[in-house]
Every structure is written in C-alpha cells, then in structure tokens.
Amino acid sequence: MNGDAMTAITATDARKGLFGLIQQVNQDHTAVEVVSKHGNAVIMSKEDYDAITETAYLLRNAANAERLLESIERARRGEFEKHGLLDA
Structure with a gap:
C-alpha cells in the first residue's frame, strides 16, 4: 500500500459501486474508508x-x-x- 491519504466514501456509495471498489483497491493497493452512521470501516485488498x-x-x-x-x-x-x- 502506498502512503497517500485514504479516500473516504459513504456506505451508500460503497454499496452502489461495490464491484468497482473491489477492483480499485486491488489494482491501486489503496484502502478506502467507508463512512457510516453505524461506524466506519476500511476496504482493502486481501x-x-x-x-x-x-x-x-x-x-x-x-x-x-x-x-x-x-x-x-x-x-x-x-x-x-x-x-x-x-x-x-
């Protein structure tokens, strides 16, 4: 993973673009923070x-x-x- 600042998106946007998000984190090796009123999470490649x-x-x-x-x-x-x- 690189040292760039983590991108943050809403849970709604993450849900709408989940497959593209999975592809992005695997290609770019950048984690994405998913922001939700129920708590935040991070999506990254395995x-x-x-x-x-x-x-x-x-x-x-x-x-x-x-x-x-x-x-x-x-x-x-x-x-x-x-x-x-x-x-x-």
Missing part, C-alpha cells in the same frame, strides 16, 4: 491485508522486530546478499 497482518505478527516478537529493522537498514545502505530459491 493481499494488502495479509501483508499488514504478517508484518504485525513478525513485529510482535522483539527479536524478530530487531532483525527485520536491521535488515531494512542494511538494505537502505545497499548491503545486499544474493541467495538462490529453495525448492519446495
């Missing part, structure tokens, strides 16, 4: 949702979080290691 929940899971463990953050910092400095893929 792929983006899975990525967010996996990241949250990995960051719950302090050791994992430290390793991931160190890896990100090394990558930013251009310190990469090339590895082959493992056969499943």
Whole structure:
C-alpha cells in the first residue's frame, strides 16, 4: 500500500459501486474508508491485508522486530546478499 491519504466514501456509495471498489483497491493497493452512521470501516485488498497482518505478527516478537529493522537498514545502505530459491 502506498502512503497517500485514504479516500473516504459513504456506505451508500460503497454499496452502489461495490464491484468497482473491489477492483480499485486491488489494482491501486489503496484502502478506502467507508463512512457510516453505524461506524466506519476500511476496504482493502486481501493481499494488502495479509501483508499488514504478517508484518504485525513478525513485529510482535522483539527479536524478530530487531532483525527485520536491521535488515531494512542494511538494505537502505545497499548491503545486499544474493541467495538462490529453495525448492519446495
């Protein structure tokens, strides 16, 4: 997902254009906030949702979080290691 501000639409508009909305969030990888008097919700692609929940899971463990953050910092400095893929 990108870092742009989230678009907000009414529940009525979301209902009217649901299939187009599903296509939009999958193509653009942008979440859409659905605003309703019964509470707001967010529509996002399953792929983006899975990525967010996996990241949250990995960051719950302090050791994992430290390793991931160190890896990100090394990558930013251009310190990469090339590895082959493992056969499943």
